[in-house]
Amino acid sequence: MFTTIDDLESGQKLLVRFDLNAPVEDGVVQDNRRFQRHADTLSELLDDGHAVAVLAHQGRPGRDSFVSLDQHADILADHIGREVSFVPDTDGEEALEAIRDLEGGEVLLLENVRMCDDELPEKDPAEHAESDLVQTLAPEFDAYVNDAYSAAHRAHASLVGFPLVMDAYAGRVMETEYTANSAIQDKEFDGPVTMVLGGTKAEDLIPVIERVDGVDRFCLGGIVGELFLRAAGHDVGYDVEGTDFFDDQWESHRETIEEILETYGDRLTLAVDLAYEDDDGDRGEISVDGATKETSFLDVGSNTTETYADLVSESEAVFVKGALGVFEDERFSDGTVGVLEAIAETDCFSVVGGGDTSRAIPMYGLSEDDFSHVSIAGGAYVAALTGESLIAIDVLDRE
Ligand SMILES: Nc1ncnc2c1ncn2[C@@H]1O[C@H](COP(=O)(O)OP(=O)(O)OP(=O)(O)O)[C@@H](O)[C@H]1O
Ligand SMILES: O=C(O)[C@H](O)COP(=O)(O)O
Numbered sequence: 001m002f003t004t005i006d007d008l009e010s011g012q013k014l015l016v017r018f019d020l021n022a023p024v025e026d027g028v029v030q031d032n033r034r035f036q037r038h039a040d041t042l043s044e045l046l047d048d049g050h051a052v053a054v055l056a057h058q059g060r061p062g063r064d065s066f067v068s069l070d071q072h073a074d075i076l077a078d079h080i081g082r083e084v085s086f087v088p089d090t091d092g093e094e095a096l097e098a099i100r101d102l103e104g105g106e107v108l109l110l111e112n113v114r115m116c117d118d119e120l121p122e123k124d125p126a127e128h129a130e131s132d133l134v135q136t137l138a139p140e141f142d143a144y145v146n147d148a149y150s151a152a153h154r155a156h157a158s159l160v161g162f163p164l165v166m167d168a169y170a171g172r173v174m175e176t177e178y179t180a181n182s183a184i185q186d187k188e189f190d191g192p193v194t195m196v197l198g199g200t201k202a203e204d205l206i207p208v209i210e211r212v213d214g215v216d217r218f219c220l221g222g223i224v225g226e227l228f229l230r231a232a233g234h235d236v237g238y239d240v241e242g243t244d245f246f247d248d249q250w251e252s253h254r255e256t257i258e259e260i261l262e263t264y265g266d267r268l269t270l271a272v273d274l275a276y277e278d279d280d281g282d283r284g285e286i287s288v289d290g291a292t293k294e295t296s297f298l299d300v301g302s303n304t305t306e307t308y309a310d311l312v313s314e315s316e317a318v319f320v321k322g323a324l325g326v327f328e329d330e331r332f333s334d335g336t337v338g339v340l341e342a343i344a345e346t347d348c349f350s351v352v353g354g355g356d357t358s359r360a361i362p363m364y365g366l367s368e369d370d371f372s373h374v375s376i377a378g379g380a381y382v383a384a385l386t387g388e389s390l391i392a393i394d395v396l397d398r399e
Contacts, residue, residue, distance in 0.1 A: 002170045002178075002396040005041070005145060011049040011104050012142035016042070016171065017158055019148035019376075020056040020072045024064060029071040031078075033358070034150070034376050039079035041147050041172040042107060046082065051102040053141070055090070055158045057114045057151070066114070073109045084109055090116045091136040099140050113158045120156060125395050128161030138165045147171025149178060150377035152392035159392040168396045173376070178393060180351050180373030181384035184212060184319055189349065191316030195385075196308065196339055198222030199322020199354060200245060202253045204382045208321065209260055209268070211386040216315075219269045219308040221300045221324030221335055223249070229270055229288055231257045236274065238293040269311065273301025275325065275332060283331040299325025300335035308335075309342035317349040319385065323357045327364075337364045344370035353381035 008014075018038040023030045045052050056072065059065030073086035086109045089095040098108050113119045118131035128134060134157055138144075144162040146152070151159060152174070162168060170178070179186075184193070193214055197205045198221035205224050220228050223237075223245045230237030230250065239247045261268065271288060274297040278284035285301040300308070305324075312318050320343070324335030337360060343350045344366055352358050353375035361368060368374045375381045383390055 001399050002393060003399050004170045004175050005045065005172065007399075008048075008050075008143060008169055013051045013102065013140070014045060014053070014143055014145055015137060015141040015162065015166075016045065016052050016054050016145040017148045018054055018056045019150045020069070020076070021058055021151070022072070024059065024067055027067065029058070029067065029075065031075050033374075035075050035079050037173045037376055038147055039076060042076070043080050044172065045145070046080070046105050046107060049104040051104050052107045053099050053102060054107065054109045055113050056109070056148070057119070057158075058112045060114060061120075067112070069109055069112050076109065080107075082107070087111065091133050096136070096140065118157045122155045123157075125155065125160035125164055125391070128155070128157040129164035131157050131161055133157050134161035134165060138162060141166065143167040143169060145169045145171045146392055146396060147173045148392070149174045150380050152390040153380045153383045153388075155391050160395050163395040163397065170393070170396055174393070176373070177375055177377060177380075178384070181353065181375055181377065181381050183317070183349065183351065184214060184385055185387045187317075187349070189214075189316040192216040192314060193317045194219060194311055194315040194319075196221070196312070196318065196320045196324070197322055198225055198324040198336070199357060200224070201322070202227055202249045202257070204379075205322065206253060206256055206260065207386050208382060209264060215267065217267050217269055217311060219311060219339070221271060221304070222322050224322065225271055225300065225324070226297060227253065227257055228261065228268065231261050232270060234288045234291060235293045236288060236291045236297055240294060240296045243296065269307065271300040271304040272307070273303045275299035275301050275334070277331070298329070299332035302334065305335045305338040308339050312339060312342040312348070313346050315346070315348050318343050319350075320352040320357065321354050321381065321385065323354070323360065327360045333360070333364065336360050340364070340366055351375060354378055
């Protein structure tokens with residue numbers, strides 16, 4: 001196991017990596033639960049007398065969400081109830097001066113690290129450790145803390161370079177996410193283990209079904225569930241009215257999905273009914289046998305929800321990745337919310353992952369306390385489920 005901030009002596013100067021990557025709407029950065037989670041780590045470090053400089057990223061070059069972190073500093077400040085200073089620089093003179101002025105109990109947010117050329121190329125940690133970014137910043141600090149679990153699958157300089165040249169610890173978010181999300185690989189459960197898989201991305205979920213041992217049944221929904229229904233011979237999972245969810249994914253994954261159905265069919269539970277918007281704008285439902293290609297299906301139907309909820313209720317552990325329908329529209333939230341409610345009412349070990357899907361929890365008045373863990377990770381959660389090691393965790397110091 002890696003070393004954590006429990007192993008740090010008080011009052012040090014720390015370089016801390018967070019994942020504050022958030023949705024950006026019309027140039028405005030939206031608060032999300034990543035801020036609150038990292039704010040808890042940050043408050044703990046500041047209370048322990050550390051001086052903290054934070055490195056984080058936002059978006060990717062070329063995307064609208066690739067913006068400065070100045071707004072992130074204000075959001076973080078609201079969460080910790082203290083000032084967060086910001087410097088529009090990562091490793092130049094301005095950043096170094098601000099870092100040298102930092103006192104114990106103070107926090108400084110550096111500029112979007114993806115604006116630095118050294119950050120993004122996926123490289124071996126040893127190569128990243130030689131980069132200007134790492135070589136310039138490392139000597140300014142006593143230690144490095146990585147709390148950015150949700151980016152830990154990326155071999156980027158600020159995630160994998162520093163641990164090779166500095167003492168490197170895991171933050172609280174890193175520790176909690178790692179333990180919960182790896183449970184499917186690390187823990188023994190005494191009863192049935194269920195995975196509820198939905199959402200939009202077949203490429204994420206196919207490896208989960210193919211590679212994860214120890215799951216007794218997969219309950220499928222969302223767009224991915226429809227692709228499996230199509231492979232099973234039903235007239236669903238087709239693009240309708242200009243949508244582009246299905247046909248490209250079908251072309252890319254058809255063979256694999258057909259093979260999975262053949263090999264793991266006994267572990268897969270597919271929807272028996274689906275929901276759509278009827279002519280009056282209300283929710284209509286139809287059995288998958290009566291479904292036609294011309295209809296857009298937006299949720300699993302009530303018989304399916306009942307079956308999935310029953311399976312969840314009998315489970316010892318439940319892992320969720322992706323939504324069973326377009327839950328953002330209340331008419332099509334029944335599948336996703338019905339399953340989440342069943343988990344909340346059951347005394348099982350439960351992890352809900354996926355940046356979009358976990359938003360359904362506050363949206364529909366559920367409490368995070370009713371789940372063992374609600375992950376803030378997407379890609380890293382999928383990697384953990386499949387037992388893939390996360391490179392930024394591999395390079396942290398070991399106990
Ligand atoms: N039948 C459907 N048609 C269209 N969209 C759907 C359907 N079912 C689910 N979705 C959408 O799937 C989205 C959630 O799935 P997504 O693949 O984005 O996964 P996530 O695991 O929550 O997030 P991420 O991997 O991006 O962190 C929801 O926003 C929901 O509206
Ligand atoms: O939001 C995420 O999943 C992480 O911050 C990683 O971002 P990326 O997919 O742009 O590397």
